[in-house]
Amino acid sequence: MVELQNVSVTYSSGVDALNNVSLKINDGDFAFVVGSSGAGKSTMIKLLLKEIDATSGVVTVNGYNLSKLKRRKIPEFRRTLGFVFQDFRLIPSMTVYENIAFVLRVIDAPKKFIRKRVPYVISLVGLQAKSNSYPDELSGGEKQRVAIARALVNDPQLIIADEPTGNIDPELSYEIVELLKGINDQGTTILMVTHEHDLVRHFGGRIINITEGEIVFDEIITGISEEVIAEEYTEPEPVIVQEEIPDSQSIADEVIAAIREGSAGGDTDEA
Ligand code: ADP
Numbered sequence: 001m002v003e004l005q006n007v008s009v010t011y012s013s014g015v016d017a018l019n020n021v022s023l024k025i026n027d028g029d030f031a032f033v034v035g036s037s038g039a040g041k042s043t044m045i046k047l048l049l050k051e052i053d054a055t056s057g058v059v060t061v062n063g064y065n066l067s068k069l070k071r072r073k074i075p076e077f078r079r080t081l082g083f084v085f086q087d088f089r090l091i092p093s094m095t096v097y098e099n100i101a102f103v104l105r106v107i108d109a110p111k112k113f114i115r116k117r118v119p120y121v122i123s124l125v126g127l128q129a130k131s132n133s134y135p136d137e138l139s140g141g142e143k144q145r146v147a148i149a150r151a152l153v154n155d156p157q158l159i160i161a162d163e164p165t166g167n168i169d170p171e172l173s174y175e176i177v178e179l180l181k182g183i184n185d186q187g188t189t190i191l192m193v194t195h196e197h198d199l200v201r202h203f204g205g206r207i208i209n210i211t212e213g214e215i216v217f218d219e220i221i222t223g224i225s226e227e228v229i230a231e232e233y234t235e236p237e238p239v240i241v242q243e244e245i246p247d248s249q250s251i252a253d254e255v256i257a258a259i260r261e262g263s264a265g266g267d268t269d270e271a
Contacts, residue, residue, distance in 0.1 A: 082151030
């Protein structure tokens with residue numbers, strides 16, 4: 001569950017990135033968040049992960065009031081979330097199995113559980129045959145499947161997918177959304193940020209459009225609604241395939257930090 005009540009974010013530079021945004025995504029929902037570059041989508045995601053705090057208003061995610069959440073509770077909160085990144089963030093030196101298993105290892109899950117759970121989520125994303133492959137032996141679509149399995153392994157209530165199809169072939173994008181839809185059918189709430197309007201048009205469902213820090217559209221669309229899309233949305237930005245991969249240790253550090261430590265800046269609520 002995600003709820004924003006009159007939330008505003010003003011960066012120290014003076015930029016108003018979100019302006020009095022109210023929004024509720026119930027348990028079990030699937031919502032697309034769309035909007036052009038600079039609209040405030042990343043700011044919203046950072047809020048939901050408690051990487052930043054709202055300047056005003058209340059943010060509630062999975063029952064946690066993030067405006068009041070103590071810093072030491074952030075890891076516990078983050079374990080209720082799964083996160084899928086545009087650039088996959090797999091650890092190149094680890095196999096598919098290991099990339100997923102290590103998420104459970106850092107939270108000290110029992111070995112027996114890991115041995116059952118990891119093959120299970122790998123089968124959910126249809127990658128049984130690639131279990132022992134390394135990321136550079138996988139296609140973009142397969143890498144994103146691994147990332148989705150990793151997001152799922154901890155059985156989160158909510159998965160936030162930030163442009164999950166941004167670095168993969170357009171035809172495979174549909175499969176990734178199908179997969180997320182299938183996961184949603186099992187009860188996991190999904191919030192997917194995208195600027196791929198063809199996908200949104202194709203799948204329909206709840207569409208939240210952020211423009212200049214405000215929600216200008218929040219409705220459930222069935223089927224294709226060309227007029228709304230044409231009016232509200234700008235052309236997709238070109239896909240940039242990221243060739244530079246950070247070294248594996250820094251990725252591991254980042255993922256572990258996201259799961260365990262948190263990187264929340266600026267909250268002094270423990271003081
Ligand atoms: P989107 O993800 O939709 O592209 P962002 O949330 O990144 O949009 O940005 C919303 C606005 O906030 C933009 O004007 C952007 O320049 C500004 N912004 C984003 N991050 C920061 C930051 N750390 N400091 C100052 N301004 C920022």
